[in-house]
Amino acid sequence: MPNSAVNTIEKRQETAPVAAAESSFALLQSILGRWWVAFSLSVLCVVSGHLMIKAGLNHAASAHGIETLTARLLHIALQPQVVIGLAVYLFGTVCWMVAVSQKEISFLYPLSSINYVIVTLASAALLSESITSRRAGGIALIVVGSALLNRRSRTT
Amino acid sequence: MNPKLMVWVSVLLSAVAQIFLKHGLNQVKSSRAGAAPASLLSLILGVAGQVWIWLWAACFAVATGLWLLGVQLLDLSYAFPLLSIGYILVNLLSMIFFRERVDGMRWVAVCIISGGVLLIASS
Numbered sequence A: 001m002p003n004s005a006v007n008t009i010e011k012r013q014e015t016a017p018v019a020a021a022e023s024s025f026a027l028l029q030s031i032l033g034r035w036w037v038a039f040s041l042s043v044l045c046v047v048s049g050h051l052m053i054k055a056g057l058n059h060a061a062s063a064h065g066i067e068t069l070t071a072r073l074l075h076i077a078l079q080p081q082v083v084i085g086l087a088v089y090l091f092g093t094v095c096w097m098v099a100v101s102q103k104e105i106s107f108l109y110p111l112s113s114i115n116y117v118i119v120t121l122a123s124a125a126l127l128s129e130s131i132t133s134r135r136a137g138g139i140a141l142i143v144v145g146s147a148l149l150n151r152r153s154r155t156t
Numbered sequence B: 001m002n003p004k005l006m007v008w009v010s011v012l013l014s015a016v017a018q019i020f021l022k023h024g025l026n027q028v029k030s031s032r033a034g035a036a037p038a039s040l041l042s043l044i045l046g047v048a049g050q051v052w053i054w055l056w057a058a059c060f061a062v063a064t065g066l067w068l069l070g071v072q073l074l075d076l077s078y079a080f081p082l083l084s085i086g087y088i089l090v091n092l093l094s095m096i097f098f099r100e101r102v103d104g105m106r107w108v109a110v111c112i113i114s115g116g117v118l119l120i121a122s123s
Helices: A002-013 A014-032 A036-060 A069-077 A082-104 A104-112 A114-126 A135-147 A151-155 B003-032 B039-048 B052-072 B075-095 B104-121
Strands: none
Touching: A002 A069, A002 A151, A014 A036, A014 A082, A014 B039, A036 A069, A036 A114, A069 A082, A069 B052, A082 A104, A104 A114, A104 A135, A104 B075, A114 A135, A114 B075, A135 B052, A135 B104, A151 B039, B003 B039, B003 B052, B052 B075, B075 B104
């Protein structure tokens, strides 16, 4: 892969922490291959992670008799679905960083607003939440806004 | 504490946390510039010695806890889109602290996203 050859050359000129971070990143990059693989995996993991967390929280909500905030936090943070959801979400974040290292952020940022669309649709389908017209309109604005957000950097 | 307030504080904290992380890593990078290649251990020690990194970790932990507590009582389709406030806040804070330039188009984008967030917040 020509990408890794470039990395090795650049690595020698960088400072040590950057080099160490890059070498662990290079491993993930070689596993995840192209930017769209890393990006798709990040969308999949971020969305499913948040849905799992919410499903676990809904499940925990049925538990009664928990008074203090700390006890409630401990109770919900130890739900298996919440723990797994958090781990999946974190992995999705790492995949996002790998994607960003392979492709300009100005291109990926607008694409990543697809997360909002999918989470909203999935909340309606899987968690039986109601999508009001305000929510749908709000998400449309967020998608348009993030498409415009990094346009300047594309020309420089 | 109101669940909506928890989610808003959580989202704001995680945006601020990103700034701390970026600043902390910048500090590590500049303090090591020109130094001999470091082992992974000394890299970890360098990162762990940064106050900013600890601030990031603290903000991150509190933000996650507040998110869990808040989202338990709210719709995910309400809370999740609020994360886009991060786009706005990171833009504004980068402009203030890292002296990044923000041109007209970005301001338009920030206004449109804010409009979307307000619509969702009022739902």
